[in-house]
Amino acid sequence: MEPKHVLEVVDMGIDTHQEPVIFMREDCDICRAEGFSASSRLTLSANGRTLIATLNVVDNHVLPVGRVGLSKIAMQQLHTKNGSKVMIQHTPLLTSLSLVRKKIYGHALNQDEITRIITDISNHRYSDIAIASFLSACAGTRLDVHEIIALTKAMVDCGKRLEWPDHDRIFDKHCIGGLPGNRTTPIVVSIVSAAGLIIPKTSSRAITSPAGTADTMETLTNVNLKLADIQRVVGETGACLAWGGGVNLSPADDLLIRIERALDLDGEGQLIASVLSKKIAAGSTHAVIDIPVGATAKIRTQEEAGRLASLFSEVGTACGLVTRCVITDGSRPVGYGIGPVEEARDILSVLQNLSEAPQDLRQRSLMLSAHLLDMALGNGLQDCLKQAQQLLENGEAWKQFQRIVRAQGWSKVLPTAHYQHDEPADRSGVVTAIDNRRLARLAKLAGAPFHPAAGLRLAVNVGSEVQAGQPLFTLLSESKGQRDYAMEFYHDNGPIFTIDETS
Structure with missing residues (x-):
């Protein structure tokens, strides 16, 4: 023995x-x-x-x-x-590791094989190195549609699942990311739940971005809700804005995300399975998926976006989830703030209909709300857009957001970063492009999302006219070291802002 x-x-x-x-x-x-x-x-x-x-x-x-x-x-x-x-x-030999090796050598995995891997990962049986090996073997387009379906189902089955017996249809939305400042979810949830839709929104923290919805909402309220709390909040308000990792919904996903973040990976199959498993585990029946497309976004071409949308729909259908993919403009950052606190400021300004609110964030939120309302009501996008606008402009969405925040536990006062640096334009002209990826990297080097007040606030966007010496952005950090490190990256890695002097 x-x-x-x-x-x-x-x-x-x-x-x-x-x-x-x-x-x-x-x-x-x-x-x-x-x-x-x-x-x-x-x-x-x-x-x-x-x-x-x-x-x-x-x-x-x-x-x-x-x-x-x-x-x-x-x-x-x-x-x-x-x-x-x-x-x-x-420790007994983990036989599922042989299946990881099978995938490394380019062979397809079936439902049982993927389930064995995900079960062992969710039970903390894999080392970080083993998880990284599995993610690397599945990166890019190395998973076929049958494997993505199997991965999605396995990730759902390894955790808890919310049920809503009093409601036939449960709604959700998700953006695949890659677009700094695109924090539409809290606004969309407030609008559509004010219209009567049930939308128990559980979100992940940032993977490769300066903030996730859960990171941003945590600056405003409690997002670490238990399953019973989510059900209570949704029962009271018709919605919630919670962190999914705290309630054991698709728990393997958060273990995978942690390694993805370290590797700076976000593979196609894992992306789809991550998004849809969380929707299904939350009990959703209908979901809108926002796919931004741009030269420096996560998805760079219309062809790639079309392929991803097709996969989302096919996997969703196989798993019992109705999906509608909306391909959107990903050529430029959205809003003014990048990082948890600064994105929260933009959200509040839109919901309160303030004159200084970023109009691009407002319009994207209204458009996505219209798609969800159309899935629910079938009234057509134009009528649903008018309904969304009315709910935002008459203050009902703002009241609904406040109800959700109160039901989740408390409201918070947004902090201010200790160090702020205004970076001036080095020439006059028109901003013709902004590199989304390097802009996100700049905000992360400043400390986002781990320091919620860190990040940056844009003073210009694509199409803005600037004069030499005029601020392009304000960098926000909690230490001089992070400030200096971020600005060193900004100055040493080519222009993030392209300014055309001839326009």
Whole structure:
């Protein structure tokens, strides 16, 4: 029988993100007896829970004899505390890793095979390296439509699922991203739920962008809702604006997103499965998908957008979700703010009908609202657009947003960044292009989304006339180091703003 070794737990207080890590002394008798070494995968058991963790070997002075250290996520997963006992064993071979290797060598995976991989990932059995291998093998267009359908279903099945027995149709919307400042979701949710649609919106945090909807909404209210809270809020208001990662809806998705962020990957199949699994798990029956297209957006050509829209529709249909893909202009950033707090300022100004509100964000939100209303009512886009405009202009959408915020727990005061830097134009002319990708990168280097007040605020957009010395944007950061690092990137990597002096 395999030996079962028991040691006393020390909370190391180390954040290893979502990868559980165990720390053992280099002279530990168990390591020597069992042949454990750095990066070994070990099975930990405590309080009736089991977890697979990666071993880190530390110098002897770091831990007392007979103790084992655990990272924060390991402590949380095992529901253990300082001084508790944990049993340590070898980890059985994960047979699903052979399926990852199968995909690496270019072979298609079936539903059962993908389900086995996703189940092991969602149960924290994969190391970060193994997850990265799976994501890399699936990147680009390496998943066919049958694999994407299988991946979507597996991601739904590995978590909880919301049900709405009192409603036949549940609505949702999503933007695939790649367009800085395009924070339409809170405005759309407010408009269409004011019209009576049920829209329990759960959103992800940023993957490769300076902010996700959950990051932005967290600057305004509580987004870490439990399933019961989501059902209560939706029962009271017809909508919610919550973080999906906190309620175990498609939990594998958040584990994959964390590695995607590190690799700066957002593959086609994973993108579709990520979006649709969250919609299906939230109980949605109808969804509008915003696909921005532009030279520096995530999707660069109409042909690519058409292919993606077709895949969304086919996968959605196979999974019981009615989807409508809307291909939109992705040639320029949207609104003025980029980063959680600055995007929140734009949202509030649109909902309150302020004169300084960004009109491009307002118009995009109205257009997407019209598509959702048309899916629900079938009155045609023009009539639905008029209805959306009326709900925004008469203040009903703003009242609805306030109801949602109150129901979710509290409202917050938006903070101001400690450091602000105005960057001037180096010439006079007309702004003819803005590089979305590098603009997003600039905001991230300034600290967004991890520092909510960080990012930037645009003073111009495509089509703006500028004079030499006039501010192009204000960079916002929480430290001088981030400010200087971001501006070094801005000056050393070619123009983000193209200014045509002859126009």
